[in-house]
Amino acid sequence: MKVKELMAILDEIAPFKDSEKWDNTGLLVGDEEDEVSGILTTLDCAHATVEEAIEAGANVIIAHHPLIFPDISQVVEAGVGAVVRNLIRNDITLIAMHTNLDHQPDGVSHMIADALGAEETEILIKHEYFYKKLRVNISKGDVSQLKKDLSAAGVGHQGDYSECFFEYPVKGQFRPGDNADPYIGAQGELEHVDEYIVEAIFEAAHENQVIDALVASHPYEEPVYDVLTLKKPSDKGLGIKFSYDGTLTDLVSLIKDKTGHSVVNVVDGGSDSIRKVGIIGGAGMSYIDAAFSQDIDVLITGDVKYHEAYDAKLAGRSIIDAGHYIEAIMAHGLKQLIEKRTDIDVCATTVSTNPFE
Structure with a gap:
């Protein structure tokens, strides 16, 4: 297993997108193309943690607390920098799962x-989950192709289901102007058409790509659509x-x-x-x-x-x-969550990083 494949597993356990904006989670030190020989889970990454990983034959450390935050401006042989240099010298990958792990039901x-x-x-x-709903008018014969293209852009994905759309017939009318190039009808003439309204939800972060896909797929010169913002309680x-x-x-x-x-x-x-x-x-x-x-x-x-x-x-x-x-209890808990998804050796730290001891 490569580090990037491990990252995908960790993203299933606690999606990195669930991290707070101020946080620094994900791959902090290492190369995603490296092969994983073993994993050590810990609350903090200290010099003793690195030595423990070496003794255990683990080349990946997954810590809850990020070792590196944006206010760190240099990596020198002192403080946090010394730990980072120790990781690099020993070719050990460091991954942080912080607020993304905090926000899970089993976190x-x-x-x-x-x-x-x-x-x-x-x-x-509970967090409130914000998402978007697309509502678009289209001619009856073009409904299937539009749904296919929108689905490829991430529309209609709901939990473990995909291609979740609603559609219902409506009557539309329009009069193309002198400079228009209508898909249906003629310039200057009032046109009545049988249309369908297609509705589906999508992730709010994907709005731009969804609109681009809609415009590219829709046969009308001026597609008619609405994007609504909705919210509901999350399970996180x-x-x-x-x-x-x-x-x-x-x-x-x-x-x-x-x-x-x-x-x-x-x-x-x-x-x-x-x-x-x-x-x-x-x-x-x-x-x-x-x-x-x-x-x-x-x-x-x-x-x-x-x-x-x-x-x-x-x-x-x-x-x-x-x-x-x-x-620090999370080291054992995260170990169990990872072991359910991979055969890679995982061990929970036995080193105390409690600064008050």
């Missing part, structure tokens, strides 16, 4: 919940939630027992019992309002600041700061 937050023994989880903050989003029966103290003990990670701090919002738990791996306090609007009793996250905790306390919201490093 990082789900992996944390799974470690806690939660059997069923659902997305905490940030964080997860699951049912729980116990107290806040019970939940804190469960986190310590099941994950081996020490809880940093706890904000007791005054709930006597916990029935619904939310998790946002990493730093999730900027989403606290959206999280608690989903009827959770407590939010497990990391990097909670003093004033954020103070405001949560005043609002009667319980917060468990389990630390950012609890995301």
